[in-house]
Amino acid sequence: MxxxxxxxxxxxxxxxxxxxxxxxxxxxxxxxxxxxxxxxxxxxxxxxxxxxxxxxxxxxxxxxxxxxxxxxxxxxxxxxxxxxxxxxxxxxxxxxxxxxxxxxxxxxxxxxxxxxxxxxxxxxxxxxxxxxxxxNPPLDTKDWYEAVWFKEKIPKHAFVAWLAALNRLTTKDRLISWGLAVPPHCLLCGNHEESRQHLFFDCVYAEQVWQYFYSRAAVTPPNLFLDALVWLKRPCRNRNVAAILKLTFQASIYLLWKERNSRLHTSTSRPPVNLIQEIKVIIRSRLEPFSRIQNARQVLLVWRHAVSPAISDATVVRQYE
Structure with missing residues (x-):
């Protein structure tokens, strides 16, 4: 033919x-x-x-x-x-x-x-x-698959979390391994060499963000990046709390990476409290449509106890009912 x-x-x-x-x-x-x-x-x-x-x-x-x-x-x-x-x-x-x-x-x-x-x-x-x-034979499923690709995810956050899980973000340790002459210091704290583990977990800047959310949720994730991803598949028995923890994790990864790139390319910086406030707004907006489908009171009260302790339960529920 x-x-x-x-x-x-x-x-x-x-x-x-x-x-x-x-x-x-x-x-x-x-x-x-x-x-x-x-x-x-x-x-x-x-x-x-x-x-x-x-x-x-x-x-x-x-x-x-x-x-x-x-x-x-x-x-x-x-x-x-x-x-x-x-x-x-x-x-x-x-x-x-x-x-x-x-x-x-x-x-x-x-x-x-x-x-x-x-x-x-x-x-x-x-x-x-x-x-x-x-x-196209399917590849083996990663242990952390459910922590990245879940129903309530925010697509752009999940994508960056996926790249981080595969260690494909262009952190400075990877740039140096490619032969590029770049300063190795972390752009968030300036005290240690930048790597995936340091940037997202060990850095004092990132630690303030994690501490704010996880202390209020009364959970203690592992200190290593991949171990935290595996733990995040089922961080607790309550499905709503688990979804909020996954959203918080991905939003934190996304905004920490965005802050790092902002300092690199535009020389502008923000304190951790600004990232915390932005994460709270993002997750609250994301939970609103899900709360209409599921049990609104349960989802929103979980969120209130996790990140908004100053607001009463009645106020939160009335706002969305």
């Missing part, structure tokens, strides 16, 4: 994927009058034309456009009578199944295409999900 320059771009792009699709397509033989002997995968071993590297038709004398039924002579493969030692002919003989696979009856079933994924049995049912998983 040849593509012309005037053809559709989508059609030509699909055509370039034929080498991926071909191994999935097998022929279920019936009468053998439509299945091509050389190009179709009817033996279960692939295309005989590819197996013989394109030399099969010339070596055996069977035309390239011949169908399977034309390769039979009185109930036997025409090539079975050949005594040639030609390696191509011997290879074709080894690939051919028993002639009985062809239904020689006049009222026999027609040939048909089937879809075969991996070691599964061929089927006339196509599954996009199964085919995709076979072409």
């Amino acid at each position: 040849e593509f012309r320059n005037s053809g559709s771009w989508i059609w030509k792009s699909i055509g370039k994927l034929r080498h991926l699709a071909r191994p999935f397509i097998v022929y279920k033989l019936g009468t053998g009058i439509t299945c091509n002997f050389w190009s179709d995968n009817w033996t279960g071993m692939g295309s005989l034309l590819e197996i013989t590297q394109g030399r099969g038709p010339a070596a055996t004398g069977l035309p390239k456009n011949a169908v399977v039924a034309e390769a039979l002579r009185e109930g036997q493969w025409w090539i079975s009578q050949s005594r040639s030692r030609n390696p191509i002919i011997q290879l074709v003989k080894q690939c051919l199944p028993l002639p009985s696979v062809v239904d020689t009856r006049h009222d026999g079933e027609d040939d048909c295409f089937l879809w075969k994924v991996g070691e599964a049995e061929p089927s006339d049912i196509f599954s996009t999900a199964t085919t995709w998983d076979h072409l």
